[in-house]
Amino acid sequence: MxxxxxxxxxxxxxxxxxxxxxxxxxxxxxxxxxxxxxxxxxxxxxxxxxxxxxxxxxxxxxxxxxxxxxxxxxxxxxxxxxxxxxxxxxxxxxxxxxxxxxxxxxxxxxxxxxxxxxxxxxxxxxxxxxxxxxxxxxxxxxxxxxxxxxxxxxxxxxxxxxxxxxxxxxxxxxxxKGCCEYRAVFQGVEGHGSAPDLGVNAAEYAVRYVSRLLELNEALKARVPAGSRFDPPWSTINIGRIAGGVATNVIAPRAEVEWEMRPVVQADQDFVKDAITAHEAALDAQMRGRDPRAGITTQVIGEVCGxxxxxxxxxxxxxxxxxxxxxxxxxxxxxxxxxxxxxxxxxxxxxxxxxxxxxxxxxxxxxxxxxxxxxxxxxxxxxxxxxx
CATH class of the missing domain: 3.40.630.10 (Zn peptidases)
Structure with a gap:
């Protein structure tokens, strides 16, 4: 030695x-x-x-x-x-x-x-x-x-x-690739499931949020950079965890969505963040319009560029x-x-x-x-x- x-x-x-x-x-x-x-x-x-x-x-x-x-x-x-x-x-x-x-x-x-x-x-x-x-x-x-x-x-x-x-x-x-992790928290207003219009269903808005993420995930495939050597070659979004609700007959008072994005290039990260932020703002306005106690907050778990x-x-x-x-x-x-x-x-x-x-x-x-x-x-x- x-x-x-x-x-x-x-x-x-x-x-x-x-x-x-x-x-x-x-x-x-x-x-x-x-x-x-x-x-x-x-x-x-x-x-x-x-x-x-x-x-x-x-x-x-x-x-x-x-x-x-x-x-x-x-x-x-x-x-x-x-x-x-x-x-x-x-x-x-x-x-x-x-x-x-x-x-x-x-x-x-x-x-x-x-x-x-x-x-x-x-x-x-x-x-x-x-x-x-x-x-x-x-x-x-x-x-x-x-x-x-x-x-x-x-x-x-x-x-x-x-x-x-x-x-x-x-x-x-x-x-x-980069790795960006987020937690979106949906605060609803509890109520009896027989009268869903009298509360704000956090799980319902979480589903709308996830639906938009899935749309963005598909859109990323069309943005694949020429000559990308990554596997897969495009940026990806993964829904890692969805949780919320109390029971089938209770308006869900709270829900959480944890998701990650692995961008190939910084432009894809900006594209997703801009789109989901705009969608979140629209959903948040709808929730608060029904009850000011409701709304959405997003926590950044980590953002590491590739x-x-x-x-x-x-x-x-x-x-x-x-x-x-x-x-x-x-x-x-x-x-x-x-x-x-x-x-x-x-x-x-x-x-x-x-x-x-x-x-x-x-x-x-x-x-x-x-x-x-x-x-x-x-x-x-x-x-x-x-x-x-």
Whole structure:
């Protein structure tokens, strides 16, 4: 084992020891990341969330200028509750060339590799900056990145490229759909079922709302972008949950509809949101016209933009040149990559480990994958030493 790989294993063991489940604080882990990066000579900022219990980290090695690359990963992990782990999920163990623990591949393995490489980067004559962006709450709607990216834009930080180290078995991913989740709550007015006109039936208006969503779902098929490589190639809407009512002889006083949209392009997301917002406003006016106590409210559970494949993508071309990979793929799962794309930089997803291991009991990343990741990061460091 090389000293660099051994250092990565040591760092990963430390990171797995922080139980950064999304429902809990990540501050201790962020403080540890900040200390390691500061020791390497990076300029480090810890950006607290509004609640104060979470934080993002943004750090830079190299010159203070435009360009360069962002290496990004999320600090939070999914729960281990009701999973049948063979060992303590927050104590890393090695077996048969694999490192086990919650977050090993999703995505503390990549973060550990970045931290292990930081002193190597610092020792080089960097002509372009290498940024580190480590976020909170990716698993529950990319909340940290949704705060961080606008902050970077407001400060005029303009990297040329971003590498999101989600587990892809080091395959290059250049696109994925967005994911937007909503809950529409219909407040009706209860009454006896024999006189439906004397109340406001929440379930009835929920059905009208869902009917419009189904119409929009069909309309999206006609909007499929030319050459789309997604499966299916168009944006989709899924009705995930409908609930409401009390009994067959009672006017339903309340109903809920939970639904999601997975847009291929931002224009489809805007199309659906504009249409369903207008329809909701019309239904809400009808309900309130019958009784001012009635109405509709919509809660945004999460809105994460997709990573749109681009014909010209310097990040894809760089990673391909360094890894020898031919071509790039699309994936069905979401990441923070699309948010970084809104900064105007070229973005790819590529990291150690398999998504098949993520979120499962006995999650692991192999030493071989970490070694491949370290080689890629080393190549990135070399490129950042070349003139822009």
């Amino acid at each position: 090389t000293p660099l790989l051994a250092r990565t294993e040591t760092v990963l063991a430390e990171l797995i020891g922080y139980p950064t489940v999304s429902s809990d604080s990540n501050l201790a882990m962020i403080a540890a990341l900040a200390e390691r990066l500061e020791d390497a000579g990076a300029r480090v900022e810890v950006l607290a969330s509004a609640c104060g219990a979470k934080a993002n980290l943004f750090a830079t090695l190299g010159p203070d200028r435009d360009g360069g690359i962002v290496l990004s990963g999320h600090s939070d992990v999914v729960p281990v509750t009701d999973q049948n782990w063979s060992r303590d999920p927050f104590v890393m163990h090695r077996e048969a060339g694999r490192l086990y623990g919650r977050g090993a591949c999703d995505m503390k393995g990549f973060i550990a590799a970045c931290l292990a490489m930081a002193p190597e980067f610092a020792a080089r004559d960097l002509r372009r900056p290498i940024h580190f962006a480590f976020t909170h709450d990716e698993e529950v709607g990319c909340l940290g990145a949704r705060d961080l990216v606008p902050q970077l834009a407001a400060r005029g930080i303009r990297p040329a490229m971003a590498l999101i180290g989600e587990p892809t078995m080091m395959r290059i991913i250049e696109g994925h 990573l749109e494949p681009m014909e010209h993508n310097a990040a894809r071309d760089l990673i391909a040149a360094l890894t020898g990979e031919n071509g790039a793929d699309l994936v069905p799962f979401g990441t923070e990559a699309g948010l970084f794309q809104t900064l105007g930089c070229d973005v790819v997803v590529c990291g150690p480990g398999s998504i098949d291991q993520a979120h499962k009991a006995d999650e692991y990343v192999s030493l071989t994958q970490l070694e491949t990741c370290l080689a890629l990061l080393g190549g990135i460091g070399d490129k950042m030493c070349e003139p822009a």
